[in-house]
Amino acid sequence: MLAALDGLPLEISTGRGLSSVTAVLRGGPGPVVLLRGDMDALPVTEETHLPYASVIPGAMHACGHDLHTAMLAGAARLLSARRAELPGTVIFMFQPGEEGYAGARYMIEEGVLDAAGERPAAAYALHVTSQRVPCGTFSTRPGAMLAAADQITVTVHGRGGHASTPHRAADPIPVACEMVTALQTLVTRKFDVFDPVVITVGSFHAGTTDNVIPDEATFLATARSFSPESRGALAELVPRLIGDIARGHGLTAEAIYAAEYPVTVNDAAEAAFAGETIAEVFGTERGERAEFPLAGAEDFSLVLEQVPGAFVMLGACPPENDPLTAPTNHSAHAVFDDAALADGTALYAELALRRLARA
Ligand SMILES: [Zn+2]
Ligand SMILES: [Zn+2]
Numbered sequence: 001m002l003a004a005l006d007g008l009p010l011e012i013s014t015g016r017g018l019s020s021v022t023a024v025l026r027g028g029p030g031p032v033v034l035l036r037g038d039m040d041a042l043p044v045t046e047e048t049h050l051p052y053a054s055v056i057p058g059a060m061h062a063c064g065h066d067l068h069t070a071m072l073a074g075a076a077r078l079l080s081a082r083r084a085e086l087p088g089t090v091i092f093m094f095q096p097g098e099e100g101y102a103g104a105r106y107m108i109e110e111g112v113l114d115a116a117g118e119r120p121a122a123a124y125a126l127h128v129t130s131q132r133v134p135c136g137t138f139s140t141r142p143g144a145m146l147a148a149a150d151q152i153t154v155t156v157h158g159r160g161g162h163a164s165t166p167h168r169a170a171d172p173i174p175v176a177c178e179m180v181t182a183l184q185t186l187v188t189r190k191f192d193v194f195d196p197v198v199i200t201v202g203s204f205h206a207g208t209t210d211n212v213i214p215d216e217a218t219f220l221a222t223a224r225s226f227s228p229e230s231r232g233a234l235a236e237l238v239p240r241l242i243g244d245i246a247r248g249h250g251l252t253a254e255a256i257y258a259a260e261y262p263v264t265v266n267d268a269a270e271a272a273f274a275g276e277t278i279a280e281v282f283g284t285e286r287g288e289r290a291e292f293p294l295a296g297a298e299d300f301s302l303v304l305e306q307v308p309g310a311f312v313m314l315g316a317c318p319p320e321n322d323p324l325t326a327p328t329n330h331s332a333h334a335v336f337d338d339a340a341l342a343d344g345t346a347l348y349a350e351l352a353l354r355r356l357a358r359a
Pocket of ligand 2: 063064065098127
């Protein structure tokens with residue numbers, strides 16, 4: 001990463017808490033623009049069998065962040081070459097730990113937003129997708145772009161015993177199962193269908209064998225929402241439902257509702273500016289205004305809470321795959337076409353150049 005920036009006229013600082021890299025390119029007098037690329041991989045063993053597949057079991061760039069890193073380094077190179085005509089300053093935010101570790105929060109705490117000495121006027125992030133949009137097509141929208149993601153940790157406290165005499169024990173398993181289905185009912189009965197939420201229980205653990213009732217059952221869920229109202233309602237209603245179901249069966253339960261990433265909200269003017277830039281640089285057919293937000297989540301939302309900006313998706317589906325059926329990001333089979341790299345690099349650079357020139 002640092003080698004890719006070697007020799008460029010950048011002020012580079014590395015993170016204390018993380019392997020982050022902040023690079024500042026100072027042109028002439030003018031405002032500041034921040035460009036962000038995340039860098040981390042996922043704990044997935046790659047199954048694509050491509051010549052350039054990951055050789056490390058349990059580590060795969062299944063979300064395409066390696067493309068973001070390459071594109072942002074490319075933009076740093078392009079903009080460095082045009083430093084003399086740059087009417088302002090660009091912060092390049094090379095961020096680790098997007099996939100659930102809130103790497104952006106650490107970088108913000110360590111001062112990335114103030115790295116140029118003044119707050120950025122705008123911030124942009126690009127993200128590749130292995131499906132949905134054709135290769136080279138950009139997609140963004142004003143307002144909610146991605147969901148908020150929160151984590152629910154539930155522990156049901158029962159009383160273990162012999163499986164043949166459940167009346168002498170307090171079995172936490174059926175109670176926890178009831179909670180899982182009740183959460184799905186909550187989703188459909190307590191939330192406006194036009195301001196949807198998603199709850200998925202992705203982990204459920206209890207017991208050791210068939211003839212023992214365990215003391216406890218635990219499960220983990222993710223909760224996705226698209227508005228502060230729905231997010232607030234989830235945080236209130238989910239723990240109440242869990243507690244009430246446990247009480248109804250004479251058990252107790254804890255539900256910890258932990259806020260993770262807020263809704264990624266694109267500034268309307270910055271999303272429009274990104275759309276215009278895409279149309280002018282690549283042609284109108286290469287950009288789409290996404291009709292709906294995506295239910296994924298992003299810690300770039302934490303940057304957008306403080307700086308107006310836009311998060312833009314870039315199709316990287318290889319031509320042999322149908323975007324509508326291709327394996328999704330995070331799949332062990334996800335494939336990202338490097339043909340998208342030049343366009344993503346160009347868009348990063350154009351967004352910075354044009355936004356600085358406009359201000
Ligand atoms: Zn991801
Ligand atoms: Zn990602």
